[in-house]
Amino acid sequence: MKKVQQHYDEVADIYDDRYDGHRGKYYHGHISEHVMNELPKGGFLLDLGCGTGLFVQRYVAEGGRAVGLDISPGMVRHGRQRCPDCGFFVGTADVLPFKDATFDALASLLAFSYVPDPEGMLRECYRVLKPGGRIAVCTLSRTVLTSLVPLFYQMGEKVGLKKVGVGDFDEHYYTNTEIAGLFRDAGFEDVSVSRCSFAHLNLADPVFDLARKVEPFVEGNLPYLAYNVCAAGKKPES
Ligand SMILES: C[S@@+](CC[C@H](N)C(=O)[O-])C[C@H]1O[C@@H](n2cnc3c(N)ncnc32)[C@H](O)[C@@H]1O
Numbered sequence: 001m002k003k004v005q006q007h008y009d010e011v012a013d014i015y016d017d018r019y020d021g022h023r024g025k026y027y028h029g030h031i032s033e034h035v036m037n038e039l040p041k042g043g044f045l046l047d048l049g050c051g052t053g054l055f056v057q058r059y060v061a062e063g064g065r066a067v068g069l070d071i072s073p074g075m076v077r078h079g080r081q082r083c084p085d086c087g088f089f090v091g092t093a094d095v096l097p098f099k100d101a102t103f104d105a106l107a108s109l110l111a112f113s114y115v116p117d118p119e120g121m122l123r124e125c126y127r128v129l130k131p132g133g134r135i136a137v138c139t140l141s142r143t144v145l146t147s148l149v150p151l152f153y154q155m156g157e158k159v160g161l162k163k164v165g166v167g168d169f170d171e172h173y174y175t176n177t178e179i180a181g182l183f184r185d186a187g188f189e190d191v192s193v194s195r196c197s198f199a200h201l202n203l204a205d206p207v208f209d210l211a212r213k214v215e216p217f218v219e220g221n222l223p224y225l226a227y228n229v230c231a232a233g234k235k236p237e238s
Helices: 002-018 022-038 054-061 073-082 118-128 149-158 176-185 205-221
Strands: 044-048 065-070 087-090 103-109 129-140 189-196 228-234
Touching: 002 073, 022 054, 022 103, 022 129, 022 189, 022 205, 022 228, 044 054, 044 118, 054 065, 054 073, 054 103, 065 073, 073 087, 103 118, 118 129, 118 176, 129 176, 176 189, 176 228, 189 205
Parallel strands: 044 065, 044 103, 065 087, 103 129
Antiparallel strands: 129 228, 189 228
16 A cells, blocks of 8 residues: 555656646546536535545536545645645545545545455445435456556556556456445445446547547447446435
8 A cells, every 4th residue: 555655646746747638638537527427416525546636626616515535645735736625635545534424425536446445445435425425436447458457557667667557556457246246235225337438548649539439339339348437326315
């Protein structure tokens, strides 16, 4: 866990560059849209693994209030600069410093794969959500396309590649069935799992543009070719 924290502290100053170009903006915006669609608007949100606050900013822009939590003090510093009126906390997503039944909405984007105790994180999410509150987690899925990614990242670390996410972090990628099971075991109901983001920002420009055009078709008809899984659920009313 220390290693992930160190990595994100090291890349915190360049993290937003990744999502500021043509591909990055589209990719992050697309994922955020999927997550937004699963959550109540205008409520009180907790974003776990919030990074530099991109999703916190998005949620607040649509009329909600939000706080973020991240293991990296460097990323949290950027979050505070981006959204000075929101609360940002340093901590791990599987031990939450919040009271029971505090939030209407819980989000986590591109961070769940790092969490060493996913069951513990979902138990904590359930605890801090109000009855009827909703959760949406978007994380890399395990498919034929993504199964080689950890190997690529491990090799990148060996050759000293300093890029966001590149390293050997013992990440876990999830199939639809696995993540749905984790949500149900934590007590969530109305659990749904979809795949999103066929147009990945790591694709070269001409391929990316093509992927972006066919993305709605892929997500609707060939979801196994999409990179991320977006799992959502609801804490029962009582
Ligand atoms: C790829 S970034 C995603 C950041 C942000 N959610 C976004 O969409 O831009 C992954 C983030 O997860 C954070 N992270 C990794 N392990 C974590 C943990 N156990 N608890 C909380 N945050 C964690 C990292 O520090 C990093 O900021």
